[in-house]
Every structure is written in structure tokens, then in C-alpha cells.
Amino acid sequence: METATNYNFLIVLIVTFGSLTYGYNSAIIGAVIGLPSFFQYFNIDIKSGDVLGHVGADTTLTFLSATNGLFAGGGFIGCYLITWLADKVGRKRSIQITSCLCIVAGALQAGSVHIAMFLVARFLMGMGVGMVNVITPLYQSEVSPAHSRGRMVGSHGFVLCVGYGLAGWTGYGCYFLESQVAQWRLCLALQVVPPLGLLIGSWWVPESPRHLVATDQQEAGFAILKRLHHQPDDEDDTVAREELYQIRLQLDLEKRQGWRQGWLKGWISLFTRKSYRKRLLFGFLLLGLVQSTGCLVIDNYQVLLYNGLSLYGAMPLMLYALWDTWAAIMNLVNALLLDKIGRIPIMVVGQIGCSVSVAGFTACLARYGGTENRVGNGFGVFFLYLFVTFFGGSMDASSYVYSSEIFPTSIRAQGAGFSVSGLFAFSLIYTMCAPVAFNNIGWKYYLIFIIVPLFGATIMYLFYPETKGLALEEIAAKFGDEVAVNITDLSAEERARLGKSLVNTDIIELEMKQAAPTITIRKNNPWETKSEISGLIPLPERDVSLFAHASGPPRLQGEPVVILFTGAGGPAATYVKVQEHLSSFARTLFYDRAGYDRSTLPSNVESLMAHDAAHDLDALLGKIDVPPPYILIGHSYGGVPLREFLHLQLAKHRPSNPLAVVGGIVLYDTGTEAEYAFWPRLPSADLVAVCKDVDWEGLTHLREESGMTDDEWASAMEASRRMATKLATKREDTHASARSLAERRQLEHHAYRGDNVAVIRCNSARDYRIGYEEGVRLGGGTEDERRGAKKFIEDWSLYTYGMVKVQVDLVGQHGNALYQELMDWGHDSPFRKPELVGDAVEWVLNELRKQKESH
Known part of the structure; x- marks a missing residue:
């Protein structure tokens, strides 16, 4: 079994600056709306809902809906933009471009002097984090060994929640700043730090070896694989050679099946094949189910929820920060368990737990919200923390691991982007509806987050295939597709024979299971x-x-x-x-x-x-x-x-x-x-004379039947x-x-x-006979030529x-x-x-x- 090297872990951790970018930059709005100075600067009264000196009570709700809606809409667009960029310029360059976009958007938000400027910048940030939320786990999955992929890609969910926690603690700390403007501007300005770290760190990050092999840069891809997987006791770089072998054959198989024909044709093909439509549905639905637990609504409006439980001032901000910190800890637990327990069991249990937790919180909110009952409101806070225990421990890291690994290399960018767009699509719906729903139906809005996860857990348990421990190229079999090489199923003896068959860096010979042929890759x-x-x-x-x-x-x-x-x-x-x-x-x-x-x-x-x-x-x-x-x-x-x-x-x-x-x-x-x-x-000269005017193509319909x-x-x-x-x-x-x-x-x-x-x-003989009959019909040939042609056909039938x-x-x-x-x-x-x-x-x-x- 291959193990991840320190260098491999380092590369994965550097890329988690992208996870931090998504976590902090998406969650910071939850802290900002807990700072009165933010609303005062833009002349919004959060308590009464009135706009000081301006219009009426709906403006606050409109602002909150617009802020979260534009962010989610931008994220949705970013998910699809990155699918083109990742294949066009590569994974590494896409990471760098995305980092630059997030830096610019963060600076614009921090420097906003008008609400329109802030909303435009928030939309751009949405695009940036949508892109980074796709490319980060995608890249991690392509450089991680199969048996460590859960915890390595799961680090995206963990660090993402670290970003949530940092956003919470930043908001809590900024609450005590004397400068009212600095309170919210500092929160937003710090959004440039994670993408800046990602941009700087990216110069030491190699290109994805799978992307290199897919673009016919095999030697460069092999060099990176060797560096990622080299162990002191593996002088021949056996693991790297096996992975190169698997990647290469699977990509060739995908091309023969009609893939690798460009970005646009890739999208068209994705929806024409049943097994790929199934993957798209599973990926999109999975990220949608993540949002259907109510996580983002709870996170973004948590301060207001605490207000609903009669908690004001610094206390809601501290509880929010603690909540996000606990979420990060549970995501770490989730990542560590994925390669041991599996993806599906963890997510099924987690969704059920989230549903139960939201049900408990909803009951407390309905019964004790707006009252001074400390016990009832305390249980409301308890259920919010129970929710994040289940959610962080099961859904966050798991969903990114699963959605980034179920697609083949040829269309992984499109598949991952489509899947993560489900997160933003459902987020767009839930967060835009939330302010109005809270204002009109109150706690009943949470019934959605009780019922849908139970439905999701059932669907996942019955239909989602487990992917634990499989190489990316082997997961295709779980969806009914052909796998070129299945190394995971080799016995220890067969795996040892496979390793011994590696010869040198110029020719790689790999003997397949069950006496199958041996491949020779002659690089030159x-x-x-x-x-x-x-x-x-x-x-x-x-x-x-x-x-x-x-x-x-x-x-x-x-x-x-x-x-x-x-x-x-x-x-x-x-x-x-x-x-x-x-x-x-x-x-x-x-x-x-x-x-x-x-x-x-x-x-x-x-x-x-x-x-x-x-x-x-x-x-x-x-x-x-x-x-x-x-x-x-x-x-x-x-x-x-x-x-x-x-x-x-x-x-x-x-x-x-x-x-x-x-x-x-x-x-x-x-x-x-x-x-x-x-x-x-x-054919005979007589037959040629009889058939000289025959249109063979029209007569035999060869053009139409040739395909x-x-x-x-x-x-x-x-x-x-x-x-x-x-x-x-x-x-x-x-x-x-x-x-x-x-x-x-x-x-x-x-x-x-x-x-x-x-x-x-x-x-x-039948061909000759058909031509002869058409030639006679057209008047071709003399009587002698016709007799000669007929004799030729008879002899041909007799002797051939x-x-x-x-x-x-x-x-x-x-x-x-x-x-x-x-x-x-x-x-x-x-x-x-x-x-x-x-x-x-x-x-x-x-x-x-x-x-x-x-x-």
C-alpha cells in the first residue's frame, strides 16, 4: 500500500491557502453583519429594519439578500469558469489566476465607500471563491495517493472551517476596536491574506501530473509523480511508475471512447452518456444536500439567530467564533476517518444527525425565542453546536473528497465544477430566501433543513457507491464504466511481480494481472x-x-x-x-x-x-x-x-x-x-464494357452505408x-x-x-451480377460482350x-x-x-x- 510522502503532504497543505480563502472570505460576512458600525456606515438600522433618513423597513432584508445572493451567484459562475480555465492553462496557473481575483475583490470590499461598490466587490469575491472551491480539492485529489486521498483532500474541508473560525474570531476581536470604520474594514481587508499566501505558495507547487499526461507531457508528469511518491526504500520509483501506467492507459481508453475532444464537446458528451449523467447528478445533489442541512444559513445568520434567542452585544460574536472553531476540529476528525470508515457511511450518519439537531434548535426557537428563559435559550445554543458536530464531522470534508474523485481526468474539471455549482445554487436559494422567511414564517423555515437531509441520507445509502481506497482511474468501475488497469485488486504477489517488471526510465514494462500483456512505453x-x-x-x-x-x-x-x-x-x-x-x-x-x-x-x-x-x-x-x-x-x-x-x-x-x-x-x-x-x-474486359455507364456508388448506396x-x-x-x-x-x-x-x-x-x-x-459474384444487370438496363455492351460478361460471372462463382x-x-x-x-x-x-x-x-x-x- 502506497503512503504519502512529506513532500506530498506539504504540497497539499500549501494549496489549502485556497481552502482558507473560501472559508474566511465566505464566512466573514456573518461577522461583519454582527458589527453595528458596518450598518451605521451605510445608514442601515439593523434592529428596527429602517434606513435612517431614507426609505422603509424592507431595505435591510433587501441588502442582506443581495449580499448573500450576489456572492452565491458569483460563486455559481466561478464554478463553470474554472472548468474551462483548469483545462486550458492547467491546474497550477488556474490557482494563481484565481488568487489574483480574490485579492482584488477583497481589496475592493475593504475600500468600499458606497453600498453598490460593496455589492459588486462581493459578487467578484463570489466568483473567486467559487473558482477556488473547485480547483483546490480537484488539484489535491490529482496529487494524492489512493489510500491517503480522504485525509489529504479532506484537509480542504478542515482548513476551510479554520477560515470560518478565523472569520468569527476576527469579527469578535474587531468588535472591541475603538475606530468604528476600522471594525468592519479590517475584517474585510484581511480577506486578501489567504489568497496572497496561495499566490506566493503556488510558485513552489508543481503542475498536476494527470493534467500533464493528459496534454501529452508524459516525461514532466512522470518527474512530478516520482517526486510526490518517492520513498527511501523505493529506489526504482515503483509507485510513480504504476501510477503513470494507470493514468496513461485510462486516458487513452477515454480518448478511444470519445473524450478529450475539447471543453465544449466535453460538456456535450457529459450529458449524452448515462454513466456520466449519473456522476453529474450525484455530485450536484451531494453539494446541494450539504447546503440543505442549513449550514450556510445558520453560519451567515448565526448572530441574528442568537439575537432571536435574546443574546446581544459581544456574546453572539464569541459564540459564533467558538462554533466555527469547533466546526474546524470536527472537519479534521472527518478527514482522518474517511480513509478508514469510508465516504458514504459517514455522510449518511451525518445527515441524520444534522436533521435531528436542527429539529431540536427549531423547537427551542419556536418555544423560547424572544423570551428570557435562559434554560430554553441555552438548549437552543446547544443544538446549534450539536448540529456543527454532526455537520463538520461528516459532510464538509466528505463532500469535497467525493465530488472531486468520481470523475475521470478528461472531464474532472467540468464534473467537479458542476458539482460544486450545486453548493452555490442551493446556497443562492436558501440564503436569499432566509431574511424574508425569518421575517414572515420565522422558525418554520427550518423545517426544510429537517426534512431534506433525511431524504438525502436515504438516497445516499441506497444509491451512492463507496470510493474509499480506489485510485482515481479505478472509480469508473463503480459507475459501470470500463477501467483500463485495476492495480488495487492485484494480490500482494501480483503487485510484487508488477514492481519487478519496471526496468528503467526510458522503457517501462508493466505486467498485468491474470497473464495479461505487458505494456511498453517507448517515450522516444x-x-x-x-x-x-x-x-x-x-x-x-x-x-x-x-x-x-x-x-x-x-x-x-x-x-x-x-x-x-x-x-x-x-x-x-x-x-x-x-x-x-x-x-x-x-x-x-x-x-x-x-x-x-x-x-x-x-x-x-x-x-x-x-x-x-x-x-x-x-x-x-x-x-x-x-x-x-x-x-x-x-x-x-x-x-x-x-x-x-x-x-x-x-x-x-x-x-x-x-x-x-x-x-x-x-x-x-x-x-x-x-x-x-x-x-x-x-474484372473481365467484357464486364467492364457492359458496366461502363453504371454509377456504382449510387447503385450500391456505398456513400450512405459507409458511415x-x-x-x-x-x-x-x-x-x-x-x-x-x-x-x-x-x-x-x-x-x-x-x-x-x-x-x-x-x-x-x-x-x-x-x-x-x-x-x-x-x-x-453478387456485386458483379448487380453491376451487370444495371449495365444491361442502361444498354451497355454488345451482345458478345454481355455473353462474355455473363460467362465471367458464372466462372467466378464456380471457381473462386x-x-x-x-x-x-x-x-x-x-x-x-x-x-x-x-x-x-x-x-x-x-x-x-x-x-x-x-x-x-x-x-x-x-x-x-x-x-x-x-x-
């Missing part, structure tokens, strides 16, 4: 690690430059990269949906052969041959440093250069086990040496046009390439003996079965081969349903895993 090779990368790669030794596009999760040690060999005339851009699908579960590399799309033509050859394409690909893989093993996929004519590449790789590496070089082959309705030998042209976006389709068509222009000068000689391949006698010698081959045959199936001979009689006939699908089915190709690749991957486990 983006072609194996970046979620998406493409480029035109010059190969001067081959007199050509090839365009390549890699995508998918970081390459896994022992598992191959999937490489596609496209059909004749088919640039890689037309297979965009195939790559998109395969990249959801495998590392892929799609490329264009010489002369295709953006790849250049060689100057020293007359025609393009498959064996040359194999050597070109081998040079490309060497240039971008993507070594074996591979899974090879061929479609249509692509099967010919695929098998030439297989021949080259086996001859080059001469492996004792072919799986070390080529882990598997998928031949998807591929052409064979027999087909090209049997027919001098594919491509308009931009993807336009890119594919442009790629095809570029390629047609290039290949007009140098032809890809399919038949000569097939004759060359036949000389290898791969099928006779079972060249890929004993390993994984999937052979898929589609109903291409054996010509395609014979490819299973690559592995021999006892080899591991899969043969499938998809007679409901045509030759272009990869474009219509990429999952068909994906199923074959997944079969190969599953066979590979079985073979590795058996060894």
Missing part, C-alpha cells in the same frame, strides 16, 4: 505511443516517400501492431472507418503504397510490383522504429503484397517461432495467385483522385506480382506453418471458392486457421461494416493470448 517513439500520428516518411534508399497513419492505444509488449494492405486502387483514406474501429482495441498502422494518395512514385522502376511494396514497407517500419510482431490484414489485391511482406519478414528474421515476427494474418476476400493466373483481367462523415468522404475521394493521376504514369502490375508470388510456392510449403490465419470469403479457401494452406493441415464465408456481404463490406474485419482481428488476438498462456 510517438509512432508506438501517441493516440494518433501521421506523416510522409522519406525513404531515400528506396527512392520513395510513404505516407503512414498510426493510431490506437500505446503499443503493448508481446502484442503486434495491426497493418493493413489495401486493395488495388484503394488508398488508406478510404479505409478510415476500418482503422477507427480497429484502433478502439489495437495499435494500428495504415499506410499508402508507392504512388497511392500522398506517397510518392519511385523514379527507377517501370511498374509497381508487390515484392517492391514489401521492401518499401519494411524500410518504413525500420525508419519509424516499429519492430515486429505484426498482424497483417489484406483486402482484395492487398493479399498479394501482404504475402510478399510475410515472405520477406520470415526470411529476414528467420524466427524459431513465427509468432515473434507475424502474430497473425487476416485475408479478407483477397485475390490469389490462382485467380490472377486464371483470368487475364479482373463516413462528409469530410471523411471528401478526403477519401480526393485521395482516390490524387492516386489516379499518379498511377496514370506507372501502373501497379497486379498480374505480374501474382506470378512472382506463385513462384514462392507459399501454399505448397505451408510458409506460415502452425500459426494464425483467418480467411474470409465474401459474395463478390477453392481459389480463396486454399489460402488456409499457409498454415498447413494442422495449423490454426479460421475460414468464414460471408455470403450476405459483398467485396466492399469492410467499408460498410468495419466490425467484420474487427471480428477477424479479435480472433487472431484471442488466439495469440491463448498461445502465450499455454507457454
Whole structure:
């Protein structure tokens, strides 16, 4: 079990200046309204409700409502502003910007000379503390170890209440100042101290490692993780490496699932997925339930509540300060218990306790309020303190811990901001209504804070999942989402094996539970690690430059990269949906052969041959440093250069086990040496003549059924046009390439003996037949051409079965081969349903895993 280092605790504590900012700057208004000099300065009579020399009794209530309402409204806005800022400029820079805003707002409040100036400054302070109340626990959660996260993020709630207490004692002390103006101005001026401390301390605070990894700054993130988690007995920084591994894989998984597409798209996506809507609801409702205990109403109007219990002068201010001090102590207890008892049990018990406490206080207020009954009023004070015992000991710290940890890194800022906005939304409602409610219905207003927490405790007990002890990346499973790596569930032995698999700072190899693959993070090779990368790669030794596009999760040690060999005339851009699908579960590399799309033509050859394409690909893989093993996929004519590449790789590496070089082959309705030998042209010249006016795209509805976006389709068509222009000068000689391949006698010698081959045959004869019938309808071809075309289709239907199936001979009689006939699908089915190709690749991957486990 990892433990937090002293440096880790120091970083978390420095950031709690933000907690102090929120606590003091939000609570100080409760002390200020207990200072008569404040109301005298702005000509407000708090006792009678009259404005001296001005309007009537409603002005006091309006002022109190406006003060708290603007503060809460500003906080609500700040919660959403910080979600953009935290992802745009990072967690650290957001903390610094927020600090500056709070300093300016505090100075404006302290220097206010008019009530309008004060209210504007209070609104700005609301924005600042709304931002700081999101970014502080968010940052703390991202730098805290899983088993210490409760107490470390819980420090936000503790120090926040220290701020409450300091605000109370400041108000109490300032009450005795002789200078009437200094009384309230000093209280407000001290608001600049906590954010100033946060601003100064932030220069020694590192950026969140999760934010760095999410923005492709892996090395910087790893350096911070090592510093945060380094222990004297952990020379290899095992904990840091494990956390980097977990963060990296989970972020890649989130990207494949459609996240990490920007701030605006992140918000849209948040509301389109059920499990994320559930998290948003739970987070927002949790912070709303915190306010529904009545905590802020009691805190902000506590001095007035004591007045209602016939307590005036300095006594209410002292009781208020003691109350906030006790709240801080109980928050510390709460933070220390979170990692031992759990989040949910503590909050359920706490809400019930808060409800009972408010019920007791309400009864005392209703019976003894405004009387001189010391015993009854004393019990009223007792129930206020019982309330804060339950509230501080259960809800404050717990709510911030829970709401900051239930969201994935890709959308943690948005999720945390949305959750904390619930606090300000409910606060806005309760605090703005409070003055009017106190004036009109009195103690009955507190019935809300008795009933709602009981409802909340029930909901939480039945539906909220526990998150204690889980890494941030593992909490997704609690909401029904996929987790890339679950290290917490590893046994001690498996965890030890995981630690031993760490090698050095340049390559990190981590062996997964249950004999799963081992990941290799090659920091210096983006072609194996970046979620998406493409480029035109010059190969001067081959007199050509090839365009390549890699995508998918970081390459896994022992598992191959999937490489596609496209059909004749088919640039890689037309297979965009195939790559998109395969990249959801495998590392892929799609490329264009010489002369295709953006790849250049060689100057020293007359025609393009498959064996040359194999050597070109081998040079490309060497240039971008993507070594074996591979899974090879061929479609249509692509099967010919695929098998030439297989021949080259086996001859080059001469492996004792072919799986070390080529882990598997998928031949998807591929052409064979027999087909090209049997027919001098594919399709036949007669069929081409009959179909010359046929609109194949319109006839087969390929555009509509491809699933491509308009931009993807336009890119594919442009790629095809570029390629047609290039290949007009140098032809890809399919038949000569097939004759060359036949000389290898791969099928006779079972060249890929004993390993994984999937052979898929589609109903291409149906495609020819549909085109023929449309061509005849349009009047295409002479009678002889039509007879010739019809004969070609009949022969194709008769002979291709054996010509395609014979490819299973690559592995021999006892080899591991899969043969499938998809007679409901045509030759272009990869474009219509990429999952068909994906199923074959997944079969190969599953066979590979079985073979590795058996060894």
C-alpha cells in the first residue's frame, strides 16, 4: 500500500491557502453583519429594519439578500469558469489566476465607500471563491495517493472551517476596536491574506501530473509523480511508475471512447452518456444536500439567530467564533476517518444527525425565542453546536473528497465544477430566501433543513457507491464504466511481480494481472505511443516517400501492431472507418503504397510490383522504429503484397517461432495467385464494357452505408483522385506480382506453418451480377460482350471458392486457421461494416493470448 510522502503532504497543505480563502472570505460576512458600525456606515438600522433618513423597513432584508445572493451567484459562475480555465492553462496557473481575483475583490470590499461598490466587490469575491472551491480539492485529489486521498483532500474541508473560525474570531476581536470604520474594514481587508499566501505558495507547487499526461507531457508528469511518491526504500520509483501506467492507459481508453475532444464537446458528451449523467447528478445533489442541512444559513445568520434567542452585544460574536472553531476540529476528525470508515457511511450518519439537531434548535426557537428563559435559550445554543458536530464531522470534508474523485481526468474539471455549482445554487436559494422567511414564517423555515437531509441520507445509502481506497482511474468501475488497469485488486504477489517488471526510465514494462500483456512505453517513439500520428516518411534508399497513419492505444509488449494492405486502387483514406474501429482495441498502422494518395512514385522502376511494396514497407517500419510482431490484414489485391511482406519478414528474421515476427494474418476476400493466373483481367474486359455507364456508388448506396462523415468522404475521394493521376504514369502490375508470388510456392510449403490465419470469403459474384444487370438496363455492351460478361460471372462463382479457401494452406493441415464465408456481404463490406474485419482481428488476438498462456 502506497503512503504519502512529506513532500506530498506539504504540497497539499500549501494549496489549502485556497481552502482558507473560501472559508474566511465566505464566512466573514456573518461577522461583519454582527458589527453595528458596518450598518451605521451605510445608514442601515439593523434592529428596527429602517434606513435612517431614507426609505422603509424592507431595505435591510433587501441588502442582506443581495449580499448573500450576489456572492452565491458569483460563486455559481466561478464554478463553470474554472472548468474551462483548469483545462486550458492547467491546474497550477488556474490557482494563481484565481488568487489574483480574490485579492482584488477583497481589496475592493475593504475600500468600499458606497453600498453598490460593496455589492459588486462581493459578487467578484463570489466568483473567486467559487473558482477556488473547485480547483483546490480537484488539484489535491490529482496529487494524492489512493489510500491517503480522504485525509489529504479532506484537509480542504478542515482548513476551510479554520477560515470560518478565523472569520468569527476576527469579527469578535474587531468588535472591541475603538475606530468604528476600522471594525468592519479590517475584517474585510484581511480577506486578501489567504489568497496572497496561495499566490506566493503556488510558485513552489508543481503542475498536476494527470493534467500533464493528459496534454501529452508524459516525461514532466512522470518527474512530478516520482517526486510526490518517492520513498527511501523505493529506489526504482515503483509507485510513480504504476501510477503513470494507470493514468496513461485510462486516458487513452477515454480518448478511444470519445473524450478529450475539447471543453465544449466535453460538456456535450457529459450529458449524452448515462454513466456520466449519473456522476453529474450525484455530485450536484451531494453539494446541494450539504447546503440543505442549513449550514450556510445558520453560519451567515448565526448572530441574528442568537439575537432571536435574546443574546446581544459581544456574546453572539464569541459564540459564533467558538462554533466555527469547533466546526474546524470536527472537519479534521472527518478527514482522518474517511480513509478508514469510508465516504458514504459517514455522510449518511451525518445527515441524520444534522436533521435531528436542527429539529431540536427549531423547537427551542419556536418555544423560547424572544423570551428570557435562559434554560430554553441555552438548549437552543446547544443544538446549534450539536448540529456543527454532526455537520463538520461528516459532510464538509466528505463532500469535497467525493465530488472531486468520481470523475475521470478528461472531464474532472467540468464534473467537479458542476458539482460544486450545486453548493452555490442551493446556497443562492436558501440564503436569499432566509431574511424574508425569518421575517414572515420565522422558525418554520427550518423545517426544510429537517426534512431534506433525511431524504438525502436515504438516497445516499441506497444509491451512492463507496470510493474509499480506489485510485482515481479505478472509480469508473463503480459507475459501470470500463477501467483500463485495476492495480488495487492485484494480490500482494501480483503487485510484487508488477514492481519487478519496471526496468528503467526510458522503457517501462508493466505486467498485468491474470497473464495479461505487458505494456511498453517507448517515450522516444510517438509512432508506438501517441493516440494518433501521421506523416510522409522519406525513404531515400528506396527512392520513395510513404505516407503512414498510426493510431490506437500505446503499443503493448508481446502484442503486434495491426497493418493493413489495401486493395488495388484503394488508398488508406478510404479505409478510415476500418482503422477507427480497429484502433478502439489495437495499435494500428495504415499506410499508402508507392504512388497511392500522398506517397510518392519511385523514379527507377517501370511498374509497381508487390515484392517492391514489401521492401518499401519494411524500410518504413525500420525508419519509424516499429519492430515486429505484426498482424497483417489484406483486402482484395492487398493479399498479394501482404504475402510478399510475410515472405520477406520470415526470411529476414528467420524466427524459431513465427509468432515473434507475424502474430497473425487476416485475408479478407483477397485475390490469389490462382485467380490472377486464371483470368487475364479482373474484372473481365467484357464486364467492364457492359458496366461502363453504371454509377456504382449510387447503385450500391456505398456513400450512405459507409458511415463516413462528409469530410471523411471528401478526403477519401480526393485521395482516390490524387492516386489516379499518379498511377496514370506507372501502373501497379497486379498480374505480374501474382506470378512472382506463385513462384514462392507459399501454399505448397505451408510458409506460415502452425500459426494464425483467418480467411474470409465474401459474395463478390453478387456485386458483379448487380453491376451487370444495371449495365444491361442502361444498354451497355454488345451482345458478345454481355455473353462474355455473363460467362465471367458464372466462372467466378464456380471457381473462386477453392481459389480463396486454399489460402488456409499457409498454415498447413494442422495449423490454426479460421475460414468464414460471408455470403450476405459483398467485396466492399469492410467499408460498410468495419466490425467484420474487427471480428477477424479479435480472433487472431484471442488466439495469440491463448498461445502465450499455454507457454
